[in-house]
Amino acid sequence: MPKTSNDLQTKLHAIHQKGYPAYKELRGTYQFPNYLLYIDHVQGDPFASPSSISVEIPLKTAGFPADYYQKSYTRIALQDYLTRQFEQQVNRYSFRAKGSGKSGLISVTHCGQEILERSACQITKNSIIARFFVGFPANGRRINSIELEKIFFDFLPVCVEKAFFYRNQNTKVVEQVYFLAEDQYFLRKELKRLHLTAFVADASILPRQSGVSDKPLKESIPFFAPDSLAIELTLPHKGTIRGLGIKEGITLIVGGGYHGKSTLLNALESGVYNHIAGDGREYVISDDNGVKLRAEDGRFIKDVDISLFINDLPNKKDTHCFSTCDASGSTSQAAAIVESMEAGSSLFFIDEDTSATNFMVRDSFMQKVIGRSKEPITPFLERARDLYEKAGISTILVAGSSGAFFHIADTIIQMDCYKAIDITASTKVLCKENPLPKTSATEFHQPDSYRIMSTPDFQTKTSRNPHASHADRGLKVKTHDRYTFSIGKETVDLRYVEQLADFEQTSALASMLRFACESLIDNQLTLDEVAKKLISILETKGFSGINSTSYLSCGLAMPRKQEIYACLNRFRRK
Structure with missing residues (x-):
């Protein structure tokens, strides 16, 4: 049974000015008038990572219409909205309680432009659970419980009331969140019904403010579809919407420098996620299995069949089971394609600028100088058509220097001063006048995958008991930034996994990899089997299934299966 809020107040008064470890006596559950307060983890001192707190509000008390959270996609959208509302409220009170170090901090997830499932807010069958962090106040290392009392009894009730109660929301705004979802x-x-890979609505704002801000660029030129490629769709709530429908197959985006080619591709890459209203890309929707491919010099590759693209190496190395700790641009891009096929991707996004030139294309003069027998690489140019026709994988490719791609494209879009123009018909006439030399690529085959998911030398058998002491909980993980984390003594580098949208997705990947190392890898499973087990656990148990402690804290966001596979593939192992 939870204790009462009066019990919490009594404890706070009793420990005032004691040594900081006395705060640990507060751990537990407390009943407030409209919600339960959970003190899940108490920080060790005022300068340590802040304490993990959560509140649970009954759905009946919160009062949101049931339609808004009964379907998974509307539930995730509502959770996202509530997280944003809660952040707005707590930001008004953070550090208003005073003290040393992190005293008075109140923080919750800061959401970006994408709508992601997060541990910060979860709607269960009966309640809304919000998770956040609080810096317990102290003077030096002496408890200042008077300031913590302000947080729990003055600040937090206001934040919860304004963020999580339907009666205090702008109901039209909440309705629009539901409608947009x-x-x-x-x-x-x-997209699936019409055999499209992507849709870009007219009047979408594609450019972003800067490299460090994903918000829409003000006063930018809106996107409009050329008439020949435009389609109209009637949405359940917005009604009729017109835009660019990109068909399955090979789509080429061309144009001069700074005319908007990469801007369009970046919007399409991001379209694997839903975006919030006002983002400018909320109706830019791509196949959610789409993956961005690029060269990744120096990356780790383990037992990947890249023979579809690379064969007959001078050192006689077997490319049917290829491994390296320091991949070249071409081998890394070949491996990324095969790994993405294994992950079930049905769409590739490629920018010529970030690709290995020798992997993408070999011009006719080079073929005359260096014959086929002396070149181990079968370029992507010669495989793209087979990837679509035999493996069902479409490609959206940005090209700015090589005209060879015109010959394999089904649709060609020219970006001219941010205006999209369909030049497919006129370009195909030129292609007939300037044919490519015949090539002799080897027969297409589906790459094999029997890779055992082994572990690095640092791995030892560890406890999965969530109630074990911190020292016994197994591998230590730490997320450094949006693209890197460490596990044990190994660093996992995801800087070229460009569709990672959020720091919290990387934190979730770190937790998944730790769980896999501690619970799955010793069973001699293949990498594909490990990935599928992780995905199954997430689908059935959510973040709790991969958590290493007895409580779940704020700070995790759900990655796609493509990023799960990418993380496992880049994990340096034996």
């Missing part, structure tokens, strides 16, 4: 889900279904 339904429209975006409808668009994703329409």
